[in-house]
Amino acid sequence: MNRRSTYIGILIVLLILSGGIGYAYRIWNQDYPDIVKEKTKLSIDAQTLLEVYTRDETMANERYREKVIEVVGQVRELTFLNNRNTIVLEGISTDNSILCDMQEGQYESIKKLLPGEQVRIKGICKGYLKDIILLQCILIKTQTQRNTNK
Amino acid sequence: MNKILVFLLLFLGLCSFEAAEPPEQYITRQGQISFFSYASAENIDAQNNQVLSILDVSTNQIAVSMLMNGFRFKKSLMHMHFNESYMESDLYPKATFEGRISDLDIPLASEQTRLIKGVLTIRDIKKEVDIKTVITHVDTDTYVLEGNFEVSIKDFDIKVPPVLEPNIAKTIAIKFRFEYQPYEK
Numbered sequence: 001m002n003r004r005s006t007y008i009g010i011l012i013v014l015l016i017l018s019g020g021i022g023y024a025y026r027i028w029n030q031d032y033p034d035i036v037k038e039k040t041k042l043s044i045d046a047q048t049l050l051e052v053y054t055r056d057e058t059m060a061n062e063r064y065r066e067k068v069i070e071v072v073g074q075v076r077e078l079t080f081l082n083n084r085n086t087i088v089l090e091g092i093s094t095d096n097s098i099l100c101d102m103q104e105g106q107y108e109s110i111k112k113l114l115p116g117e118q119v120r121i122k123g124i125c126k127g128y129l130k131d132i133i134l135l136q137c138i139l140i141k142t143q144t145q146r147n148t149n150k
Numbered sequence: 151m152n153k154i155l156v157f158l159l160l161f162l163g164l165c166s167f168e169a170a171e172p173p174e175q176y177i178t179r180q181g182q183i184s185f186f187s188y189a190s191a192e193n194i195d196a197q198n199n200q201v202l203s204i205l206d207v208s209t210n211q212i213a214v215s216m217l218m219n220g221f222r223f224k225k226s227l228m229h230m231h232f233n234e235s236y237m238e239s240d241l242y243p244k245a246t247f248e249g250r251i252s253d254l255d256i257p258l259a260s261e262q263t264r265l266i267k268g269v270l271t272i273r274d275i276k277k278e279v280d281i282k283t284v285i286t287h288v289d290t291d292t293y294v295l296e297g298n299f300e301v302s303i304k305d306f307d308i309k310v311p312p313v314l315e316p317n318i319a320k321t322i323a324i325k326f327r328f329e330y331q332p333y334e335k
Contacts, residue, residue, distance in 0.1 A: 027227065028225070028227055029225060029227075030225065030226050030227055031225070031226060032222075032226045032229070033226070061243070065219075065243075066219065079180060081180045081182075081199070081329065082180065082182045082197075082199045082327075084180075084199050086180065086199075094334060094335075095335055097179075099179060099180065099200055101199060101200065126200075126217050126219050126220045127217045127219065127220075127243055127244075129179075129200070129202040129215050129216070129217065129244075130179060130202050131179055131200075131202070133200045133217060133220055135200075135220065135222070
């Protein structure tokens with residue numbers, strides 16, 4: 001009876017230990033969060049976001065830095081420098097923009113985008129240099145703008 | 151009406167012809183900086199692909215600015231530790247470099263190896279550095295600067311807890327590649 005309870009005790013300790021190790025291992029090897037599953041904290045259009053950042057960077061960082069946000073804007077160009085897929089969104093002037101560094105596996109959905117097309121992009125806002133930088137982005141939807149006024 | 155238009159176009163054409171001098175300032179908004187830490191317990195490497203840099207070929211001056219939380223690691227835990235424990239990116243979000251390329255001959259005939267003397271600022275700590283770089287003039291519009299150098303973590307007051315010392319190298323190898331285009335403001 002006594003020996004039996006010792007065995008059970010050891011077994012429980014072992015179980016807890018292996019669970020702990022397994023958990024630690026999972027944390028250690030954790031990948032970056034998948035943006036598809038992350039909840040959007042804020043939605044904003046590209047111009048407004050740039051205005052907020054150019055007016056007061058510290059305040060803008062408090063509001064947007066490291067947050068999952070959705071940005072609506074017009075495609076300026078696509079770049080494939082350094083083996084990254086980047087969508088550059090139009091800014092307030094030619095001197096600023098929003099750089100959206102796309103998450104892996106986004107190439108197929110972005111390769112056909114054309115300058116001037118309106119897109120909605122979800123990603124993590126990292127901050128501002130001359131441009132606002134968004135990482136781990138995914139394309140949410142495309143909407144071709146009709147230039148009827150031109 | 152048509153004549154005015156033709157005249158206007160001609161005038162515009164002339165203007166652009168006059169402005170055909172090579173630009174003085176070049177910019178990259180997507181420069182690449184990677185770092186490597188080779189230590190006995192593990193190797194860590196990360197890349198930042200959104201480094202901003204402006205190169206002025208009339209004064210040979212170069213300025214670089216980057217977001218520390220823009221580095222991408224293999225694992226998100228490394229990213230977290232890097233920003234929270236070591237770089238304290240909330241307090242010091244940017245790292246910058248300002249320097250001057252010595253003896254740069256413009257226009258570049260071919261590839262040149264030059265020294266950039268300047269000041270590197272990480273965590274608000276300034277340090278004078280000399281960085282060797284290879285400069286290539288790819289075509290009329292593109293300059294590429296490439297190179298690597300090392301920084302000691304002690305110089306920038308980066309504290310590593312004793313238990314983690316085998317995991318973090320004392321000197322970090324840094325590699326950079328900037329592809330500059332004419333800067334149109």
